Amino acid sequence: MTELSSGKLRGLKKLADKSGRFKMLAIDQRAPMARALDTILAPRKASYDDVAPIKSLLAETLAPESSAVLVDPDFGLTPCEPFITRDNGLLITLETPQFEETKGGRKSAPLKDLDVAKIKRLGADGVKLMLWYRADADNDVRAHQQSFARQVGEECRRHDIPFLLELLVYPFLGEANHSTDYKEDERKRPELVLEGLRHFADPEEFGVDIHKVESPVAAKDLPDPDGSEAIDSQSWFDKVSTIIDRPWVLLSAGADMAQFERILTYAYRAGANGYLAGRAIWWPAFQALPDLARMKAILVTDALEYQNRINCLTDKEARSWTSAGCFHNGLSLSHGGEHFPSAYGSNLGA
Incomplete structure (x- = not known):
């Protein structure tokens, strides 16, 4: 039987x-949103005052149909907070959208003045870390990215909060x-996606509680999942659960509505x-900007209809996170029982 610490167990329940089942809404986008707004608002650059009302509108409209909401702490938390209710889990992004680009790969970094302890104190139910990652990057790049994830995993264990890792x-x-x-690299090789997962699969070394996984096959290349050509593509997805034994969710990486539903x-x-x-x-609703009223109208119709559709698909086809491989023999609270007050913390590095 697999044991989970109290904080991680409660956090996972809250996010689902x-x-x-996880039906989590991402509103933590900063760079893609800012670049799109820069084009609309040219010659001036988008500011906090431009971005905040958009994030607020997204949360107000879509959070009610979401099990959890992912926001960034700088541009997103304040405007979205009023609309993230007791029925929503709260995920906070740790990384900065800026990264160091080298010929041998990309190195990620945390947002300035942010750490896991601060995310825990602000009341979040989970920490999300996105890493640019290629298994064929230079050794020093891979070592940097792995060290970053390892450190975040250790801090999440110490502060007893779920760790969601996205590669x-x-x-x-x-x-x-x-x-x-x-966005998705349309020329990626499926082996790179799976090998990246393999590098972070050890729960003892990295402490990942939820893996956020991109499609191993480029979205544009995925055939009808019920067609005769789906076997090869399905085999790549099937390999994910043979590599990681923890809960996993899908990211959209800029896929359109039809593509993501297929994924x-x-x-x-x-x-x-x-x-x-x-x-x-x-x-699609974002394209209505700078007309916020028009954006809201599209969100209320098209976006909500789509969200409800993929939620129904999730209800029908997805499995509970407690069915992940690591929980096949059951799940229990670590150090539960009469002596919990004295035992709690002994497994957290405290």
Whole structure:
């Protein structure tokens, strides 16, 4: 039987719905949102006052249908907080959108003046870390990214809060498809996605509680999941649960609505426990800016309809997070029982 500390157990329950499925809304996007707004507002650059009302509107409209909401602490937390209710879990992004780009790969960093302890104190139910990661990056780049994740995992264990790790494959500097945008690398190889997961699969070393996984196959290349050509694509998704034995969810990485729904179908058949997505849900409405009223109208119709559709798919096809491989023999509270007050903390590095 697998034991979970009290904080991690309560956090995982809070992030999921009552049936244990994750229907998590991402509003933590900063760079993609700012770049799009810069184009709209040119020649001036987007400011906090431009971004905050948009994030507020996204939370107000879409949080009620979400099991949890992911926000960034700088541009997102304050405007979104009034709309993240007791029925929503709260995830906070730790990393800064800026990164060090080298010929051998990208190095990530935490947001200035932010750490796991502060995220825990502000009342979050989980910590999210996105890492640019390629298994074929230079040794020093991989070591840096692994060290960063290892440190966050240790801090999450110490402060007893769930750790959600997201890996994203990217094009190297100088490649024809190079881009700094937070989006899917359409030329990625499935092996890179799976090998990256393998590098962070050890729960003792990295302490990951939820893996946020990108589609191993480029969204544009995925055939109909019910068609005769789906077997090869499905096999790549099926490998995920053989590499990691912890709960996992899907990210959209800029996929459109139809593409993401297709990705989810493959993932749920492979054992995924839900999604953590943003732009697949609300990006079409974002195109109405700077007209906030028009954006809200599209959110209330198209975005909510789509969110409800993928929620129904999640209810039907996804598995509860308690069905993850590590919990096959059951789940219990670590150090539970009469002596819990004195025993609690002995497994947290406290």
